[in-house]
Every structure is written in C-alpha cells, then in structure tokens.
Amino acid sequence: MDDLSKTRAAEKIEDLRTQIRRHEHLYYVLDMPEISDAEYDELVANLRKLESQYPELITRDSPTMRVGGQVAPSFKEVKHITPLLSLGNVFSAEEVRDFASKVHSGLPEGTKVEYVVEPKIDGLACSLIYEKGRFVRAATRGDGTVGEDVTNNVRTIRSIPLTLQLAPGERAPELLDVRGEVYMPRRAFMRLNAERVAAGEPEFANPRNAAAGSLRQLNPQITEKRSLSFFAYAVGLGAQESHAESMEMLAKYGFRVSEGWQKAKNIEEVWQLIEKHEKVRASLAYDTDGVVIKVNTVWQQNMLGATGKDPRWAVAFKFPPEQAETTVEDIILQVGRTGVLTPTAVLTPVRLSGSTISRATLHNEDFIKEKDIRIGDRVVINKAGEIIPEVLWVVFEKRTGREKEFTMPATCPECEWPVVRREGEAASRCTNPHCPALGREGLIHFVSRDAMNIDGCGPAVINQLIAAELVKDPADLYLLQKEQLLNIERMGEKSAENLLAAIEESKKQSFDKLLFALGIRHVGAKVARILALQYGNIDTLRQASAEELSAIRDIGPKIAESVVSYFAVPSNQDLLYRLKKLGLNMEMKGIAGTDTSHPFYGKTLVFTGTMPTLDRATAQTMAQDVGAKVSGSVSKKTDYVVAGAEAGSKLTKAQELGVKVIDETEFMRLLQQ
Numbered sequence: 001m002d003d004l005s006k007t008r009a010a011e012k013i014e015d016l017r018t019q020i021r022r023h024e025h026l027y028y029v030l031d032m033p034e035i036s037d038a039e040y041d042e043l044v045a046n047l048r049k050l051e052s053q054y055p056e057l058i059t060r061d062s063p064t065m066r067v068g069g070q071v072a073p074s075f076k077e078v079k080h081i082t083p084l085l086s087l088g089n090v091f092s093a094e095e096v097r098d099f100a101s102k103v104h105s106g107l108p109e110g111t112k113v114e115y116v117v118e119p120k121i122d123g124l125a126c127s128l129i130y131e132k133g134r135f136v137r138a139a140t141r142g143d144g145t146v147g148e149d150v151t152n153n154v155r156t157i158r159s160i161p162l163t164l165q166l167a168p169g170e171r172a173p174e175l176l177d178v179r180g181e182v183y184m185p186r187r188a189f190m191r192l193n194a195e196r197v198a199a200g201e202p203e204f205a206n207p208r209n210a211a212a213g214s215l216r217q218l219n220p221q222i223t224e225k226r227s228l229s230f231f232a233y234a235v236g237l238g239a240q241e242s243h244a245e246s247m248e249m250l251a252k253y254g255f256r257v258s259e260g261w262q263k264a265k266n267i268e269e270v271w272q273l274i275e276k277h278e279k280v281r282a283s284l285a286y287d288t289d290g291v292v293i294k295v296n297t298v299w300q301q302n303m304l305g306a307t308g309k310d311p312r313w314a315v316a317f318k319f320p321p322e323q324a325e326t327t328v329e330d331i332i333l334q335v336g337r338t339g340v341l342t343p344t345a346v347l348t349p350v351r352l353s354g355s356t357i358s359r360a361t362l363h364n365e366d367f368i369k370e371k372d373i374r375i376g377d378r379v380v381i382n383k384a385g386e387i388i389p390e391v392l393w394v395v396f397e398k399r400t401g402r403e404k405e406f407t408m409p410a411t412c413p414e415c416e417w418p419v420v421r422r423e424g425e426a427a428s429r430c431t432n433p434h435c436p437a438l439g440r441e442g443l444i445h446f447v448s449r450d451a452m453n454i455d456g457c458g459p460a461v462i463n464q465l466i467a468a469e470l471v472k473d474p475a476d477l478y479l480l481q482k483e484q485l486l487n488i489e490r491m492g493e494k495s496a497e498n499l500l501a502a503i504e505e506s507k508k509q510s511f512d513k514l515l516f517a518l519g520i521r522h523v524g525a526k527v528a529r530i531l532a533l534q535y536g537n538i539d540t541l542r543q544a545s546a547e548e549l550s551a552i553r554d555i556g557p558k559i560a561e562s563v564v565s566y567f568a569v570p571s572n573q574d575l576l577y578r579l580k581k582l583g584l585n586m587e588m589k590g591i592a593g594t595d596t597s598h599p600f601y602g603k604t605l606v607f608t609g610t611m612p613t614l615d616r617a618t619a620q621t622m623a624q625d626v627g628a629k630v631s632g633s634v635s636k637k638t639d640y641v642v643a644g645a646e647a648g649s650k651l652t653k654a655q656e657l658g659v660k661v662i663d664e665t666e667f668m669r670l671l672q673q
C-alpha cells in the first residue's frame, strides 16, 4: 500500500470524524443543526468509503461504528464503580419543606444551602464509563450495585458522545462515570407503537417501558431503530465541587444535560421552580414525572450521605397524575386486523392533559372484570404515560344500581362467528378467517403509508369501497374503474382519477413493502425487508421452511411459523397469484439500494473467526445490505467463507468442499464493487 496516500487518508478520516461529531452534537444535543440531513449523510458516506478502503484505520469510537457489536445471548453483569442511588419521593409543598429542614439539621449550623432543581425524566438510569475520554462501557442501574452491560446498545444513541469533546490542549479525565436517563421521546414512542400495531404486536404502555424494552434488546440494531435519547444528570466518579459545575462540565463534554436545570437559593425558590416545571411539562418532547431537588455543594452531599438507597441530599417531587372523572356510556368491541376483539369504553367527552377524551381502551375481558367496570359507571381516567387514556378505577359510591355488566359476546359483532379465548391468553378472537373486520382492517393496512402507500385511500374510502361491494381484498383495488368510483359519495372526477393513479403507482412499490402490506402476522416493516432481501422474490420465499426461516438473524420461530402458515392458506395463495397477474412487484430486482450485479448479490456467505477490525454483526449487515444471504453453516451451497483469526471447523469444512475462502480485506474489496 502506498504509504503517502495512507497518511493522507488517515488525515482525511480524522477530519471527517471531527466534522461528523460536531454535526451530531449540533443536531442531537443542541437541536441546532447547521447542515441538511443530506449533507450530513454525505459526510458519513465519505467516511465509510475511506474506512472501507483502509479498514485498519477504523477505530471503535468512529461515528460509523455506532451500530455493531455481536448479538449477545444475554447481558453481562457489571459492578458499578460507586452505587447508583435511587430517590425518595415527596408529593406536597409541606414535604418539600420537611426535606429542607432535614438537610439543615444534617449540616453544621448556619450552613448556607443552595439547591439545583431539574426535571425528572421518565426513563431508566444508566452509567456511562469514559476512559481517557473514550466511551468504553454502559450499564443499567440493576439493583444499584450491579447492573447489566448494555454498551453496544448505548453506543447507538446519537446524543451520547463516543469521544468527549475537549478544548484545544485540554486533557481528558482518566476515568469519568456519567449518569443519566435513557428515554424515548414521545414522537418516537408513538411511531413505534403504530408500527407494532401494524405488525400485530402488543403496544408498549408508555415511553418508559418502551425505552427499557429497547435498551434491553440483545440485538443493537433493533435498539438503533428505536430512537432513544439520553439526558445526563450526575457524575459518579470525576464530579466537580458542585452539582451545577458538574452539569456545566457535562455540557462542555458534549452531553445533553437535563434541560431547564436551575439553581435555587432557598426552599421558596425551589418551590417556584417546581411550579414552573409543572406548567411546561405538557409541551416537552418527552415525559417527565416530577422534578428532582438536589443539594448543590458536593461536600454537603457527602456529609449528608444516604439512608439505604436514597440520598439525604436529593429528593424527587412527583407531579400528581392528571386525572378526570367521566361516565362510561357504552362498551364497544373493536375487531383488529388479527381478529382480536378489544373492548373500548365510549366516554362522555372530558378534557384531560390538553385534549378531549371520548374513548379509553379496556384491553381485554380480565381488565374489565378486575376493575369491575360496568356500562353507566362513573370512572376516573388518566393518560397512561401521558398518552393512552386508561380507566383507573370505578367511583363505586356513585353506583345507582342501573349499571350494566359487560360480557364478552360468544359471537363476533361483525360476522357472528364464534369468539374464542385460548387458554393462557387474555385476548378473545373471532374465529372466522374471512371476518369482514379482518378484510377491512387488512385493506386499511395494505394501503397505508408504510405499506403500499396509496394516497387518498384512507379508512373512510376503504369503508365506502367495501360498502359499495367494489372491493373485497387488495387485488380488487387494482381492478377499479373510474365509472365505479364516480358512484361513490363525495368522489368527484378529479379525486377518482387521482385515486386510480395512486393505485397504479403502487404497483411499483418495492417487494418488501408489498410483503409488509400483506399483513402476515408478526411480519412488520423490518422483518419484511429482511425476508425480501434474503429470498429476493415471492416464489423462493414461499418455499422456505420454518426451520430455514428461523435460521435467519432476527427471525424467530414465531415469525417463521407465521410466514409458513400464511403461504399454506389457499385464499392467500390465490390473492398472491392475482396480485402477481395484476403486475405488482414480487421481486427485489431493480430496487434502489440493491444492485443485482453486485458480486455478493444472492450469494451465500458464512462468517467465521474474529476479523481484525470489523465486528461480525457489522460485516454481516453490510453483506445483507447488498443482497447477500448470511448463513451459519458451510455447505456445498455456500459461495464464500469469510474467515478471521482462529477460524475453526467451518474453515476446514470450506477447504474440504472447495468453497472460496476470503479474508476481511478481500471481503471489503468485493463489498466496494
């Protein structure tokens, strides 16, 4: 290799990394981007390109290395350097004053105490370790003493710097233990739940649970997709003389620190800040469940110490949850795309947390029984996790005796087929595979934005098309004629033409989108893409066995079973046959992002041993992204074995079978083509 050009490449790489880090900080931490997403993407693409030419120059803290790391069988345990404390709770102004008097009595007489007040973010606590300015490990709180190693997942959180930002000439601390809250912004939470509904998966109850579930993913690539964020709120090891100074230091190092933190000279000022936070919390991009009050000076903190797991120098003031009382006018059943009947309370409309609520989910039969909710009851509702309205309890004192108990009907309200509840399941389902609700909800899903993306075809239009008996299943959409549409109420010449054009346009939608649109249970957008890339076309996919499917990364036995059963149903086979004849796209060929002439396209690769710079998961994803299949075992069908150090039996087998063996450099060279 030409040393001069390598030196130049190294400089260029460092320069790109510095620029990218700066822009990530501007975008994710300061919320003040200076360049467009496209310009940012280009910087990253340039860096990736250089790094792939010089893989030996890749370092673990490069901005390209956020996603990677092995899919682990479980999380390792990590002992915290100093324990992660929890907080005692207070709920009133009086209790806040009590807290202050205890602080004063624990300190030398006449000591001036300053406080810091900051929002209490509803997520989960994490400790981040930096050695010589580099991020090396992250752990969850666990029991406070021992947590779980979530390093690879935390690395995907863009608001967390992988390298501390230092002023010119400034030296990084030997060891820094940053503490803070990993959380999911409200918008990301809503998007995630919408995706889960579309995939027939259960929703997360609130952003906190969603954040916890996403951080504790064994596959960092899933965590990456979840748009988690992080607020730093303390320093374990490496703290300054006061909490405020530590917060300033954290901000300077490039962290997002709890927004709106402020100093208070006395407990009256503390109370004013609490009231201020309570006013703004509804408008924040994330959930808060209170504020944290902290004694600012570190020596005072140390002197006060802790009782058990709660420090005496800090306390959480919890906001009262927003609640409202209203009447259950009716309990109706909604039949979802998967046939599950969800009981929903129809409420007398009531204002709550800035919106009007007229429905609340009752989840299932057991929920209604446990809370003894009846039609006509006065109930107290709140918004769980600030978002989904939920019935908290019945105001039994207000019962008149005229309330009606709810019973799950024996038959489906849509089709009158029997409803069953399988043993061990809370959900009741309609047993009719052709229940009109399934057809309707399935169609609504089929045309939705992330699926076939047919503009101007919302639920109302779908309902009209069904009512007019023009459409029964997705294939019927493609047979619609303009004259038929004109008979539909509120459908003019122009809108009919637009709708037909949008339907026609959707034929070009990529195969993975179509696969997602079919609404196969457990096949969300991401799984659909994996399957589409792996199998390339519908005919190969439908011949795959459950065993073969579940050998694919990210595809579990439940998904595999579901895919196989979908293709086994004759009416599904018929639908696919018709869709194909109508000209829908049933293969990945020619789709942006996959180049069929790529040397790895459609080839089967097996990775073995440890590669010098690439980590296995990253390499596998790169290969899959260009259309390769990654397999775990070597056979005659294997095209390449990518072997690293200490490759064992797979390498031997490849040599026996005469399968081509390549190393990391060759792999990267071919990948670039």
Ligand code: IVH
Pocket (backbone or CB within 6 Å): 085, 086, 087, 118, 119, 120, 121, 122, 123, 124, 125, 126, 141, 180, 181, 233, 234, 258, 292, 311, 314, 316
């Ligand atoms: S300080 C002694 N500050 O609340 C220091 N905690 O209920 C302990 N939390 O485990 C934590 N926002 O996960 C602190 N600004 C904030 C916080 C915060 C959220 C969480 C944290 C803690 C829990 C205690």
